[in-house]
Structure formats: C-alpha cells, structure tokens
Amino acid sequence: MRAAGLAEEPAPALPGQWKAGRRLGTLRRRRGCSKASWRAGVLEVVMAQAYAPVEAALGPVEHFLSLADILTLNGRGRNWLLRAGPNWRGAASCVVPGQRQAGPRLCPEGLSGPTGNCTACIEAESPTDTGSELEIPLWLAKGLYDKRRVLSVELPKIYKESWRTVFNADANVVDLHKLGPYYYGFGSQLLNFDSPENMELAQSILQTFIGRFRHIMDSSQNTFNEDTSALVTRLDELERALFQTGQKGLHDFQCWEMGQAAQITVSSLIQNYKKRKFTDMDS
Amino acid sequence: MEAAEVEFLAEREMVTIIPNFSLDRIYLIGGELGPFNPGLPVEVPLWLAVNLKQRQKCRLVPPEWMDVEKLEQIRDQERKEDTFTPMPNPFYMELTKLLLNYAADNIPKADEIRTLVKDMWDTRIAKLRVSADSFVRQQEAHATLDNLTLMEINTTGAFLTQALDHMYKLRTNLQLGESVQSQDF
Numbered sequence: 518m519r520a521a522g523l524a525e526e527p528a529p530a531l532p533g534q535w536k537a538g539r540r541l542g543t544l545r546r547r548r549g550c551s552k553a554s555w556r557a558g559v560l561e562v563v564m565a566q567a568y569a570p571v572e573a574a575l576g577p578v579e580h581f582l583s584l585a586d587i588l589t590l591n592g593r594g595r596n597w598l599l600r601a602g603p604n605w606r607g608a609a610s611c612v613v614p615g616q617r618q619a620g621p622r623l624c625p626e627g628l629s630g631p632t633g634n635c636t637a638c639i640e641a642e643s644p645t646d647t648g649s650e651l652e653i654p655l656w657l658a659k660g661l662y663d664k665r666r667v668l669s670v671e672l673p674k675i676y677k678e679s680w681r682t683v684f685n686a687d688a689n690v691v692d693l694h695k696l697g698p699y700y701y702g703f704g705s706q707l708l709n710f711d712s713p714e715n716m717e718l719a720q721s722i723l724q725t726f727i728g729r730f731r732h733i734m735d736s737s738q739n740t741f742n743e744d745t746s747a748l749v750t751r752l753d754e755l756e757r758a759l760f761q762t763g764q765k766g767l768h769d770f771q772c773w774e775m776g777q778a779a780q781i782t783v784s785s786l787i788q789n790y791k792k793r794k795f796t797d798m799d800s
Numbered sequence: 801m802e803a804a805e806v807e808f809l810a811e812r813e814m815v816t817i818i819p820n821f822s823l824d825r826i827y828l829i830g831g832e833l834g835p836f837n838p839g840l841p842v843e844v845p846l847w848l849a850v851n852l853k854q855r856q857k858c859r860l861v862p863p864e865w866m867d868v869e870k871l872e873q874i875r876d877q878e879r880k881e882d883t884f885t886p887m888p889n890p891f892y893m894e895l896t897k898l899l900l901n902y903a904a905d906n907i908p909k910a911d912e913i914r915t916l917v918k919d920m921w922d923t924r925i926a927k928l929r930v931s932a933d934s935f936v937r938q939q940e941a942h943a944t945l946d947n948l949t950l951m952e953i954n955t956t957g958a959f960l961t962q963a964l965d966h967m968y969k970l971r972t973n974l975q976l977g978e979s980v981q982s983q984d985f
Contacts, residue, residue: 575969701966705973719974726970730963731933737959738929755966763959770955773803774897 688728737763810894811847
C-alpha cells in the first residue's frame with residue numbers, strides 16, 4: 518500500500534518520484550537476503566496465485582483432470598470390498614473376452630496373465646469365480662458396474678449403517694483422515710452404485726460435514742502463528758483445504774493489522790536456499 | 801481479495817485535515833480537492849491525508865465518531881443485539897488503524913479508541929461465527945448481512961463460501977441419491 522510503504526522510506530519530495538525497483542532493492546538489502554532467495558520468494562508468491570489446480574468435484578461425477586479425484590477413485594488400502602456379480606461365468610451377456618477362460622489370476626478386466634499386473638489381480642489369488650470377493654479400486658468398479666453389471670458392490674464399512682450411527686452421534690470425534698482421507702469425495706462417488714441405502718448415505722455425509730463445520734471454523738480462525746498439525750490430523754483432505762482457507766484469511770488480516778502487509782517478505786519455504794544460485798533453479 | 805486491497809478501497813474515504821501550507825485547488829481524476837489554506841479545515845481522501853501527515857504538512861481532524869463515548873455506546877449496542885448493528889463508518893477498522901498508526905498525536909485518547917475498536921471487531925467476528933454456524937446447521941441457502949463491513953466479510957468470506965460450496969454439492973448428492981446417471985466410458 519502506498520501510505521504504509523511511505524513509512525519505510527524517508528519521505529520523498531513528490532509521491533510520483535520513487536521507483537518501485539529501487540524500493541524493492543533497498544528492502545531486500547535491509548532484510549539481508551541474497552538476490553537469489555529474494556527473487557525466488559517473489560516468484561513463489563506469484564506462482565501460488567497463478568497456479569489453479571483442478572479441484573475435486575465432490576459429486577457422483579468426478580472431474581476428469583482433478584488429481585484429488587484420481588486419488589479418491591483409486592481408493593486406499595482395504596477400504597474396498599466388492600463382489601463379483603452373478604453373471605460372471607456362463608452368461609452370454611458377458612462381453613469381456615477372457616473372463617470365461619479359467620486360469621490363474623484371471624481378472625475381471627480381461628487382462629489375464631500369470632504376472633497379474635492389474636490392480637485387481639493382486640488381491641485375487643485364484644481364478645475369480647461367481648461370487649468371489651475382490652478388493653478393487655473405485656474407478657474399476659465404476660467401469661464394470663456401469664452397463665454390464667458384472668459386479669455387485671458392497672459399501673465399505675465406514676459408509677455402512679453401523680458407522681453412520683457413529684457419525685450421527687458426534688461427527689467431531691471421528692478421525693476422518695484415518696478413515697478417509699477422502700471421506701466426502703469417496704462417499705459421493707459411492708452413490709453411483711444404486712445402493713438401496715443411497716439416500717441415507719448422502720444424508721449421512723452431509724450431516725457429517727455440517728456437524729464438523731463449527732470445529733473447523735473455530736480452530737482455523739483462532740490459531741495464529743501456532744502449530745496447527747495437531748488440529749488437522751483428524752481432518753479429511755477436503756476439510757484440510759477448508760482449514761487452510763480459513764487460516765489464510767486470518768493470517769492475512771493479522772498481518773495487515775500488524776503492518777506487515779505492506780512489506781514483501783521471503784517465503785518461509787525458501788529461506789534456507791541462500792546458498793543456491795538462481796541460475797541453478799532454472800535448469 | 802487481501803486485507804491490503806480492502807485498505808486500498810478504504811483510502812478513498814474522505815477525512816478532514818488542517819493543512820499548514822497553501823495550494824490552489826487541484827484537479828484530480830477522482831474529483832477536485834482544495835484549495836488548501838493554512839489553518840483552514842479541508843476534506844481530502846485518506847491516502848492524501850496520510851501522505852501529507854507523513855510529510856508534516858497537515859494536522860488530522862479525527863472523524864466525529866472516533867470518540868470514546870460514542871464508541872462505547874456502539875460497542876454496548878453491538879453486544880446487546882443479536883444481529884449486526886450499523887457501524888459509524890463502512891471502513892471503521894481501516895480508518896482506525898491508519899489514523900492511529902500515522903496520526904496518533906492528533907487523536908485524543910488514542911489507546912482507548914484502539915481498544916474499543918478492537919473490542920467491537922472481536923464482538924462482531926464472534927457473532928459472525930455463531931451466525932455462520934447456525935446458518936450451516938439449518939442448511940439455509942441465503943442470508944442478509946446488512947451491516948457487515950467489507951473487512952469483516954473479507955476475513956471469513958473465502959472460508960465461508962468454500963464451506964457452503966461443499967455443502968451445496970453434498971446436498972445436490974442427496975437429490976441425486978435416488979438415481980444417479982454415471983459417466984459413460
């Protein structure tokens with residue numbers, strides 16, 4: 518800001534006379550940081566604003582290019598338990614070639630082979646039979662469920678009735694990061710499988726968010742310059758992003774109030790880079 | 801929007817100064833200012849007032865509302881009511897900060913004013929948080945926040961809109977929960 522910036526400089530004769538470049542140089546020397554880290558700091562500020570990642574869709578249909586959605590669809594660990602459907606074997610409608618050929622590590626995608634490269638094969642030790650249980654990633658389940666109905670999908674346990682009761686009782690006590698970490702996105706995607714519990718599922722996810730909202734808001738708006746890791750450990754990825762937004766608003770305001778908004782500072786991330794040359798960072 | 805940008809807007813507010821130099825009327829893009837005569841009060845935008853003050857070319861006249869008694873009244877009113885009460889100035893926070901930082905010597909009881917304004921701010925932010933919480937709990941879709949100032953909106957605005965955006969999507973899920981048309985592969 519013009520007015521606040523003036524406090525730094527000895528007042529010039531006319532406001533129009535001072536040059537931004539000279540002012541930044543003085544500021545840099547005064548703060549005692551090297552040219553390289555200074556430039557990288559400015560660069561980082563610019564980059565964070567200019568970088569607009571594709572956000573998660575948070576609905577039944579994912580964003581094709583969203584990295585968060587790709588991770589969500591990939592599932593994590595043993596969150597997934599899916600059953601191969603009744604028309605797996607012997608049904609004429611089964612279009613995937615290779616499915617009906619018995620063999621070790623046959624996989625629902627038709628990518629058969631002893632090596633079993635496909636994700637599904639890792640779990641299936643024996644030829645997959647009708648009614649076998651498989652843990653497969655959500656993207657594969659979606660693809661197979663769509664038209665061919667080669668599988669029936671079972672909800673992961675944290676979206677089932679028993680856990681929903683826990684969430685309804687008090688959503689704040691649940692460690693969503695351990696259970697998620699994409700609890701909301703994953704749950705929304707689960708609505709694709711026409712489960713009879715869809716309504717309850719959607720309702721439960723919404724209520725969980727509402728129940729946890731106050732806690733996220735208060736903790737993100739009340740902690741300034743403190744270690745927030747303890748606060749965010751139990752938060753879902755989506756909630757963490759929200760927490761960061763709240764923190765940014767608060768931080769921005771506090772900096773302004775303390776008169777720091779007028780100064781350009783080096784990002785805390787690159788303060789250790791002092792010995793590196795800027796040219797190295799380009800290559 | 802950053803706090804500094806809100807401050808930028810606040811700097812267009814007019815304040816009264818008493819200059820100690822003389823200058824003819826000046827014609828700026830945003831309007832005409834002056835003429836400036838030593839000892840005679842004149843209205844100028846805050847940015848110019850701060851600049852002139854730093855060059856020791858004027859004395860600032862505190863705005864009418866920047867007075868301990870009036871602020872105490874407003875603060876008590878604010879605590880009494882559930883909704884937000886009208887503020888003396890849409891940029892009360894920014895004006896207080898800039899005036900007290902650069903012209904504290906021209907404002908009587910500057911410290912008390914600082915505390916009072918901070919109290920008011922804290923009360924209002926706490927109130928905002930309570931109302932945001934009940935807003936979310938009742939799953940409302942719209943709200944009226946008449947007397948909230950830009951700085952207050954800006955501090956929690958991004959957080960609140962993002963949260964409501966998530967909530968909207970989760971609620972849309974609910975309607976689609978019955979039958980969802982999934983993507984074609």
